[in-house]
Amino acid sequence: MTEAVNTLLLLFMCVTALTIVRQHNLFAVVMLGSVFSLLSAGMFVLLDAVDVAFTEAAVGAGISTILMLGVLSLTNSRERITFSTPIFPIVLVMLAGSVLIFSALGMPEFGAADAPIHGHVADRYIEKSGAEVGLPNIVTSILASYRGFDTLGEVTVIFTAGIGVMVLLGLRRRTAQDGSVEELPLPGEGNMRHHSVLRVTAKLLIPFIMLFALYVQFHGDFGPGGGFQAGVIFAAAFILYGLVFGIKNAVAVVPEGVTRFLIAAGVLLYAGVGVASLLMGGNYLDYSVLAHEPTHGQHLGILLIEFGVGTTVAAVMITLFFSFARRTRKKT
Template sequence: MGIMAVIGIAVARLHNLFAVVMLTGIFSLTAAVLYVVLDAVDVAFTEAAVGAGISTVLMLGTLALTTSEEKPHYPGRHPWALVLVLLCGAALIYGTLDMPPYGDPTSAIHHHVAPYYLSKSAGHTGLPNVVTSILASYRGYDTLGEVFVVFTAAAGVLLIIGRAKIGRRRTRRMAPGELSTSMRQNVILRVVSKLLIPFILLFAFYVQWHGDFGPGGGFQAGVIFAAGFILYALIFDIDTARTMIPPHITRFGLAAGVLLYTLVGVASMLKGGTFLDYSVLAGDPVKGQHLGILLIEFGVGITVAAAMISIFFTYARQER
């Protein structure tokens, strides 16, 4: 955690935005390690794939489209900002004095629904990964909402910068793979990534379908799947990568995943249950739960993968 604090300060002080973005990637990896130490393996998985992978690529894409140097400022322009921040921090530290100490099993959050989930979820869903059970079944409504947010954000990106608008400064289109001209001539990168990409995609499928037993699930799988394609596009050729997954397929996938999720909910209503109550989907409630969880995780995976891929290509194909 000390490392995270140091990185935070460095980010505030640096003017080279490229370095800032790289530090953010390291920051995310450190956070992922911390999550493993704190027993949150699913979260660490997601953070490593999302924070260190996708968001770094997106930020680099933005820098390529704008500028990578911050305008230099003389220090101390905002004395009140520092005062405000220090005051706020002091108030929050004062607040933490009432918090239960680290790792205390008697603290309040361990006494409401958590023990119920831990003791009952194996019987209800038959799955050993409690995180997946809660994500997909007990808190299915929340997750549906989250998937809709991802869908909306991707749609927003497509709307804002997805097509050339009248009146935009149009100088030249970014050449395919311009982000990585030097990367593309590197023989080692080309050979290694060619070997690795099939395994990355395979691993994504493993994470998708094994998420109910080990750490993993639709969110992680979608991000890893997208990362495989983005790697290909970066190292080889954006246009070739785009012909493999044309825009209408990602747009279709974006909607199809959310639709699949919702339809599972509607199907359970039609079979006499309530919305997203999977127990009625099969003869045996436990089997029904399992089926429902697999289906909605698949829907989540499709939407997340399609969202990440389409966001990436939107950035990569900008005109600057």
């Protein structure tokens, strides 16, 4: 049964990808991309990667799609159709594909327990993390504790991307040549004012989305979830509000100064926990020294750094969306 679902999902993914190749309406391309992400999230559940599936469903199918739609609203939603099929890319793809298929057949069988990948540190994480870190979710233990340094790097990457988009799109004030500062207007509700069903449903949904985000944030130690997923879900609540009630109202709820502060605050909290563990006599990001008992320290450290991750991710996602949404299309 599982195998049948596995095969079916993979075939659906191939069909979706092929449709994207042939589709020239970019709106359809972006929506198919969202479908593709959702199918892959289903695949990840089948392959036991529940945390990854969670992230892919929230990020790939949700936020990325919204951002790409934002790009389309500011550019052109149709691809220019060319009738000639290029030969060179097809030849190159065929060549690279056959080499890869040849080498893929040399890999260990799918699902084999004695494959080399399971032999190195993974066993140790599975056997010892329960005693050393004391959390049921091994993924969270590795992410936040064993490989906390990597995760600090990832959070910094997200922080940097948020700053990059703000630099490229984010300026709300425009300084004219004579030195006068002009404030750009924020888009209001527009046509959304007439969609009563959307407005009522959104108002009903938003508190529950936020509550769910908090659950994902603080239950991530015990089940699937964690700061990355929670941050994205939390941001989704504000993005929904911005989509339905207009950017002007959304910015009134979360002023830009606040999101900008939170972007930095999350990274600083994460790095600060590392400094705190240094000061208390441990290694950088070694949480065992934070409390009297090592596992208590681990709990405290993971709770704090996951909160830092969630804060930065949520603030960056909100900033990304607002940066795209408030930029009005330039008249050409």
